[in-house]
Amino acid sequence: MDRLNSPTVSLAAEQMALDGLDEAIAVSQVSFSYPDCPDTLRDISFTLPPGERVGVIGPNGAGKTTLFMLLCGLLRPITGQITLFEQPVRVGQFHPDIGLVFQNPDDQLLASSVWDDVAFGPQNMGLSDQEVEQRVSHALALTGMTALANRPPHHLSGGEKRMVAIAGILAMQPRVMIYDEPSANLDLRARRRLIQFLQRSPQAMLISSHDLEFILEVCDRVLVINNGQLVADGPAVDVMGQAEWMESHGLEKPHSLTHR
Numbered sequence: 001m002d003r004l005n006s007p008t009v010s011l012a013a014e015q016m017a018l019d020g021l022d023e024a025i026a027v028s029q030v031s032f033s034y035p036d037c038p039d040t041l042r043d044i045s046f047t048l049p050p051g052e053r054v055g056v057i058g059p060n061g062a063g064k065t066t067l068f069m070l071l072c073g074l075l076r077p078i079t080g081q082i083t084l085f086e087q088p089v090r091v092g093q094f095h096p097d098i099g100l101v102f103q104n105p106d107d108q109l110l111a112s113s114v115w116d117d118v119a120f121g122p123q124n125m126g127l128s129d130q131e132v133e134q135r136v137s138h139a140l141a142l143t144g145m146t147a148l149a150n151r152p153p154h155h156l157s158g159g160e161k162r163m164v165a166i167a168g169i170l171a172m173q174p175r176v177m178i179y180d181e182p183s184a185n186l187d188l189r190a191r192r193r194l195i196q197f198l199q200r201s202p203q204a205m206l207i208s209s210h211d212l213e214f215i216l217e218v219c220d221r222v223l224v225i226n227n228g229q230l231v232a233d234g235p236a237v238d239v240m241g242q243a244e245w246m247e248s249h250g251l252e253k254p255h256s257l258t259h260r
Contacts, residue, residue: 023086024050024176024204025071025098030080032066040066042228044080050175053198053205055215055236058225059250064208065103067225068178071206072100084176096125099169103181105161109153114145114164117153121172139171143197159190163197179207183214212240212254224249 025048032041041063048054056064069075071082076091083089084097102108111117118139122132140146143163148156153164162182169177182198183191191214198205198218209215215222215236222239224232226249232239240246243253 022049023047024052024084025206026081026083026086027071028081030070030077030082032063032070032075032077034066039228041070041225044225044230046223046230046233048176048204048206050204051202052221053207053219055219055222056206056208056225057210057212057215057222057240057251062225062250063228064225065180068100068180068206068208071178072098096172097174098176098178099172099174100178101162101165101169101180101182103184105158105165106154108165108168109161112152113149114140114151114153114156114167115149117164118168118171121168125172135171135173136167139167142170143167144193157190158185159187159193162186162190162194166197175203177201177203177205179205179209181209182207183209183211212251213256216240216254216256224251226250 027044027046030041030044031039034040044067056067058064066075070077071084071089073089073091073093073095081088084095089095109117111120115136118136119132122135127135137146140149143166145160145163145167148160148164153161156164166182179198182194186194191211195214195217198207205219207215207219219236221234222232222236223230224239231249232245237257240251240254241257246253
């Protein structure tokens with residue numbers, strides 16, 4: 001693997017460092033295979049510090065979504081270990097410190113109103129009605145969706161659905177957010193709003209996207225996965241600025257880096 005030094009630590013990361021937390025996620029020599037697809041992931045190792053935003057890029061079928069499912073405890077690694085804030089991630093166990101926003105928000109929005117959708121997670125955490133109301137109100141305010149609280153989710157635009165899906169995860173107050181293709185099918189205005197929202201968010205993040213310009217704007221560091229292997233881990237500009245290397249791994253150098 002080509003390993004480059006990773007940059008910038010956010011204020012949130014500095015605060016968590018004061019609490020003695022060096023790693024939000026640690027993945028050590030993780031491998032996974034589906035019954036009909038051996039070596040889906042092979043010997044993956046990396047760490048995610050608190051507060052850092054990291055892009056996960058690679059061609060279709062590289063194993064990115066499978067990695068996210070492993071991190072959330074939806075799949076069990078064949079070998080290796082995953083820890084979340086120094087605690088092992090266990091399959092089938094609820095991990096409130098990590099939240100996954102699906103690629104298609106329609107897979108996540110099931111209730112009859114935006115408010116009920118966002119409240120679903122906190123309610124199932126056994127919180128009081130007052131705490132649920134506070135969390136829902138806060139999450140809707142953060143995502144700019146307060147005015148849509150009483151609307152049915154299926155009446156919303158694609159960008160509005162995306163932000164409501166994010167609000168539903170934020171209401172559970174995770175310290176790590178995973179976004180699977182968050183800019184997919186968004187128009188330019190919704191895409192820009194999402195970029196600005198993510199740039200302000202304090203949580204540690206892993207963001208998968210084929211929109212590499214989106215990744216450049218949001219993330220300081222990237223992980224590149226190809227054929228189930230982690231082939232690079234380093235500063236986004238340095239990794240994605242290598243045109244021939246990117247092409248060799250099924251990717252293109254972003255246009256904004258052409259003259260660098």
